[in-house]
Amino acid sequence: MSRPENDATALRIDTSRPHPARMYDWFLGGKDNYPVDEAMGRQMLAVEPAVPVMARVNRAFMHRATRWLAAQGARQFLDIGTGIPTEPNLHQVAQEADPATRVVYCDHDPIVLAHAEALLKGTPEGAIDYVQADARDVDAILGQAGKTLDFDRPVVLSLISLLHFVSDEDGAYELVDRLVSALAPGSYMVISHLTADFHPEEARKVDEMYKAKALTLAPRSREQFAAFFRGLEIVEPGIVAAEAWHPELGEPVPGQDDVISAGYVAVGRKGA
Template identity: 85%
Template sequence: MSRPENNGTALHIDTSKPHPARMYDWFLGGKDNYPVDEAMGRQMLAVEPSVPVMAKVNRAFMHRATRWLSDQGIRQFLDIGTGIPTEPNLHQVAQQAAPATRVVYCDNDPIVLAHAEALLSGTPEGTIDYVQADARDVDSILEHSGRTLDLSRPVALSLISLLHFVSDEGGAYELVSRLTDVLAPGSYVVISHLTADFHPEAARKVDEMYKANTLTLAPRNRAQFAAFFDGLEIVEPGIVAAEAWHPELGEPIPGQDDIVSAGYVAVGRKL
C-alpha cells in the first residue's frame, strides 16, 4: 500500500462533539471512539436498542456485496466514506476472493487517516491506497484514485452508510452522478442508506439528536433512495432492507432474529 495522502489536511481530531464514524465504531464494538461518541450512542440505544445489530447487519451487507461483485469479475473497488477500519474490511473480503484486487479507500475523518497506514495492509499481489478527502470533492477523489485504479475498466463504487450524511442541498445526488458518469460500462454502484420507512418514530428521535449536535442527517424514503440509481440497472434482488440482500452469501448475525435494518440497500450496474 502506498502512503496515505491527506491533501494538506491537518491531523486534528475534534472530540468536542460526536462523530458518526466513531459512533458507528462504538456500535460495532471498536475502540476508536471517545466519551462524547459513546454518550450519544447510548442516547440512541435508549431510543432503539437494536442499533448495534443494525450496524452489524449493514456491515454484513458490504461483505456480501463485495463477495458478489468479486464473483462478477470485479477487481477494482473505490470505497468512499470507508469509516474506521474494521476486520474484515472491504479489501480483505475482495482480496480473499481475488488476491490481485485493487482498492482505494476515501474518507475525510482524521481518525481514519491516523489508522489507515497501520490497518490497510493487503495481499502482495493486490494494491491498496487511501485518499483523505471529502466525499463531495469529486475532482480530488478521481485524481488520486486514478493513480491506483484504471478507470477505463469496470470499478465497484462503494458508498456504504455515507449519503444520509449529505443533504440534498449539500450535493448528495450530484456527487453520485458525477462519480457514476466517469465509471466504465460494466461498473457497479453499491449503496446502503438510512431510512425512516422502517422505524419512523425512532428515526424522528435520532434525527432530533443529530440536529441538537449540529450534525447532518438525511434519511431518505424508498423513492428518494432509488433516485441515486437513475440510469443504472439495479441487480436482483433490487431495493431491499440490508438483511434481505443475498443473505445466502453471508453468515447469520447473532441477535439479528427478525430485526429489520434501518436502511435500504441496492447494487446498480452501469450499462
C-alpha cells in the same frame, strides 16, 4: 502501495462533539471513539436498543456485496466514506477472491487516516491506496484514485452508510451522478442508506438528536433512495433491507431475526 502522511494538522481530531464514524465504531464494539461519541450512542440506544445489531447487519451487507461482486469478476473497488477499519475490511474480502484486486479507500475523518496503515495491508499481488478527501470533492477523489485504479475499466463504487450524511442541499445526488459518470460500462455501485420508512418514530427522535448537535442526517424514502440509481440497472434482489440482500453469501448476524434494519441497500450496474 502508498502511505498517507500522518502529520499533526491532518490528525487534529475534534472531540468536542460526536462524530458518526466514531459512533458507528462504538456500536460495532470498537475502541476508536471518545466519551462524547459513547454518550450520544447511549442516547440512541435509549430510543432503539437494536442499533448495534443494525450496524453489524449493515457491515455484513458490505461483506456479502463484495463477495458477490468479486464473483462477477470485479477487480477494482473505490470505497468512499470508509470509516474506521473493522476487520474484515473490504479489501480483505475482495482479495480473498483474487489477490490481484485493487482497492482505493477514501475518507475525510482524521481518525480514519490515523488507522490507514491497517487499511493498506493487502496482498503483494494487489494494490491498495488511501485518499483523504471530503466525499463532495469528486475531482480530488477521482484524481488521486486514478493513480491506483484504471477508470477505463470497470470499477465498483462503494458508498456504504455515507449518503444519509449528505443533504440534498449539499448535493448528494449531484456527487453520485458525477462519480457514476466517471465509471466505465460494466461498473457497479453499492449503496446502503438510512431510511425512516421502517422505524418512523425512532428515526424522528434520532434526527432531533443530530440537529441538536448540529450534525447532518438525511434519511431517505425508498423512492428517494432509488433515485441514486437512475440510469443504472439494479441487480437482484433489488432495493431491500440490508439483511435481505443475498443472505446466502454470509453468516447471519446474531439477533438480526429479531429486528428490522434501519436502511435500504442495493447494487446497480452501469450499462454501455
